[in-house]
Amino acid sequence: MATARTMLDEKTAPPSHSPIAGTRSMICIQDVVVEYGQAGKPSKRILNGVSLDIHPGEFISIVGQTGCGKSTLLRLVLAEEMPTRGQVLVEGSPRKQPDRRCGYVPQKYSLFPDRTVLENITFGLEVTEIGIFGSFSPARRVRRHEFRSEAIGYLRRMGLRESDAVKYPHQLSGGMQQRVAIAQALIMRPKILLMDEAFSALDPGTRAGMQRLIKDLWRETGTTILFVTHNPREAVILATRVIALGRTAGDDDGANVVLDLSIPETGDELEIARQVRRVEQSTFPTGAESDEQTGAPEI
Amino acid sequence: MSILQIHAQPSRTTVWILSWFLFATGVVSYFWVSRGRHMDNPDDRVMPTLRQMGQAFADATLKPAEDEEASANPEQQSLAAKIHSSMLWKDTMATGRRFLISMALLLPAVLLGLHMGMFPYVGSFFLRFVLFFDKIVALSLLPILFIAFGIDELAKVMLIVVGVAPTIILDAFNLTRGVPKEQIVKGFTLGAGDFSITYRIVLKQIWPRVLNSIRLNLKSVMLFLFAGEMIASQDGLAYRIALLRRHMGMDTIIPYVLWVALLLFLVDFGMRTLNRKLHPWFQEA
Numbered sequence: 369m370a371t372a373r374t375m376l377d378e379k380t381a382p383p384s385h386s387p388i389a390g391t392r393s394m395i396c397i398q399d400v401v402v403e404y405g406q407a408g409k410p411s412k413r414i415l416n417g418v419s420l421d422i423h424p425g426e427f428i429s430i431v432g433q434t435g436c437g438k439s440t441l442l443r444l445v446l447a448e449e450m451p452t453r454g455q456v457l458v459e460g461s462p463r464k465q466p467d468r469r470c471g472y473v474p475q476k477y478s479l480f481p482d483r484t485v486l487e488n489i490t491f492g493l494e495v496t497e498i499g500i501f502g503s504f505s506p507a508r509r510v511r512r513h514e515f516r517s518e519a520i521g522y523l524r525r526m527g528l529r530e531s532d533a534v535k536y537p538h539q540l541s542g543g544m545q546q547r548v549a550i551a552q553a554l555i556m557r558p559k560i561l562l563m564d565e566a567f568s569a570l571d572p573g574t575r576a577g578m579q580r581l582i583k584d585l586w587r588e589t590g591t592t593i594l595f596v597t598h599n600p601r602e603a604v605i606l607a608t609r610v611i612a613l614g615r616t617a618g619d620d621d622g623a624n625v626v627l628d629l630s631i632p633e634t635g636d637e638l639e640i641a642r643q644v645r646r647v648e649q650s651t652f653p654t655g656a657e658s659d660e661q662t663g664a665p666e667i
Numbered sequence: 668m669s670i671l672q673i674h675a676q677p678s679r680t681t682v683w684i685l686s687w688f689l690f691a692t693g694v695v696s697y698f699w700v701s702r703g704r705h706m707d708n709p710d711d712r713v714m715p716t717l718r719q720m721g722q723a724f725a726d727a728t729l730k731p732a733e734d735e736e737a738s739a740n741p742e743q744q745s746l747a748a749k750i751h752s753s754m755l756w757k758d759t760m761a762t763g764r765r766f767l768i769s770m771a772l773l774l775p776a777v778l779l780g781l782h783m784g785m786f787p788y789v790g791s792f793f794l795r796f797v798l799f800f801d802k803i804v805a806l807s808l809l810p811i812l813f814i815a816f817g818i819d820e821l822a823k824v825m826l827i828v829v830g831v832a833p834t835i836i837l838d839a840f841n842l843t844r845g846v847p848k849e850q851i852v853k854g855f856t857l858g859a860g861d862f863s864i865t866y867r868i869v870l871k872q873i874w875p876r877v878l879n880s881i882r883l884n885l886k887s888v889m890l891f892l893f894a895g896e897m898i899a900s901q902d903g904l905a906y907r908i909a910l911l912r913r914h915m916g917m918d919t920i921i922p923y924v925l926w927v928a929l930l931l932f933l934v935d936f937g938m939r940t941l942n943r944k945l946h947p948w949f950q951e952a
Contacts, residue, residue, distance in 0.1 A: 446856070465855060480853075536948040
């Protein structure tokens with residue numbers, strides 16, 4: 369059986385200036401198969417033998433058509449879901465459930481609706497450092513003050529005002545909500561940040577701003593980022609490496625990696641356009657358009 | 668202009684008139700028929716006049732209950748003392764006490780539903796049983812409850828718990844299952860454990876909806892409570908209504924029924940206000 373590697377259009381080594389060169393895998397996905405089945409019905413294969421090595425500090429974009437298993441792959445890394453076969457290792461070990469090594473920013477329901485912006489951002493610090501019973505300790509107020517200061521710092525970094533701290537999520541726009549969600553995840557200093565179509569619901573202007581923000585944050589923190597998107601241009605602009613998923617053998621055989629492309633950092637529009645075209649050709653070979661090709665925002 | 672237009676925009680005055688029209692019609696019709704019956708038969712007890720009902724309600728509110736020890740001089744008692752020793756007060760307190768105990772016993776039902784929704788093993792253990800119990804008509808259990816728990820308070824409270832708890836458990840269960848998966852995953856990635864997620868994320872999010880569900884079940888709670896009081900009780904609002912029915916005491920029964928409706932309305936209003944104050948995010952969302 370052809371493995372993922374043999375089907376790649378091109379496999380480019382990470383650029384020498386990359387922070388990831390010469391380091392061991394942060395995430396290792398080994399020959400993963402995912403099947404969903406119901407009793408009495410043949411199971412449906414979603415992923416078919418996917419193998420990937422992701423190094424610390426990489427910014428990975430995962431693209432592909434709707435239903436090709438992008439989000440499933442993300443859930444596997446998150447350990448929200450287990451593979452039918454194969455294994456997913458994070459820092460060399462398998463996991464049984466999501467933990468704080470991975471930050472998570474979904475497209476929807478990214479914030480707790482019953483908490484203010486400040487409470488959302490400090491939630492992780494509260495549960496890990498104070499806990500339920502620690503709430504009654506005298507040191508609690510001091511720690512809460514520190515959390516608040518740190519959260520306000522993140523809030524400003526995300527381009528939000530201090531006055532937004534007391535607002536509830538439903539009082540914020542979609543872009544602001546995603547900024548808070550990113551702050552909420554980053555304040556826990558995760559080793560990996562998983563973003564599942566986090567900008568899909570935003571208007572083009574807000575989306576471009578968010579793209580700039582996430583790229584800047586990645587440069588500052590060096591966090592490994594896995595970014596799922598429908599948009600080939602967004603994938604190329606943001607990532608150091610684009611992974612395209614698609615079905616090569618047939619609809620029932622599940623998706624595999626059809627392109628694993630390293631993206632050199634360049635401001636050259638022609639080069640970007642060339643890379644985007646390659647991603648599009650791999651991802652949408654029959655001429656089908658991605659959901660968001662038209663009017664794709666730029667950084 | 669047709670009144671059956673989806674985009675019709677009645678004025679504020681029209682809305683006010685329409686919303687009170689049926690109330691006014693009901694009241695006017697009652698007193699019209701009552702007046703006619705009293706003209707035919709001045710001793711009619713089926714439809715008492717407003718004066719008769721007012722007098723009966725005043726007696727129930729200001730005169731000592733039958734079982735109250737006669738004080739030295741009832742005329743010299745303060746208004747508060749008169750009300751405190753009245754039949755209506757004692758009945759209201761008896762019913763209110765049972766009502767509050769029953770409501771308190773619904774809290775474990777909420778927690779059970781929460782845990783059933785969060786923890787698959789707990790859900791598997793209880794769900795089928797609760798679904799089965801939910802289908803049993805609680806009033807049909809009344810004889811069994813009276814035999815098992817006697818005719819004291821416990822049987823009446825148990826009737827309410829058996830009648831309403833399965834609904835609340837299943838409501839809490841469904842609300843828990845309705846919390847988006849992303850929220851739970853998010854909790855884990857922020858370092859929360861299973862119980863932190865259960866109590867600090869999920870319970871907090873479903874709580875206003877659970878309160879709403881309890882509020883909407885207030886009528887069922889009162890229904891079961893009244894059934895218990897009417898069949899086996901020595902005090903309480905429903906006991907009094909059942910007792911007065913034997914004497915055709917409509918002049919007291921009607922004010923009692925209105926009093927119960929008013930109390931339920933106030934509890935409903937109080938719970939809605941409390942929910943709004945405690946969970947501003949829920950009302951605004």
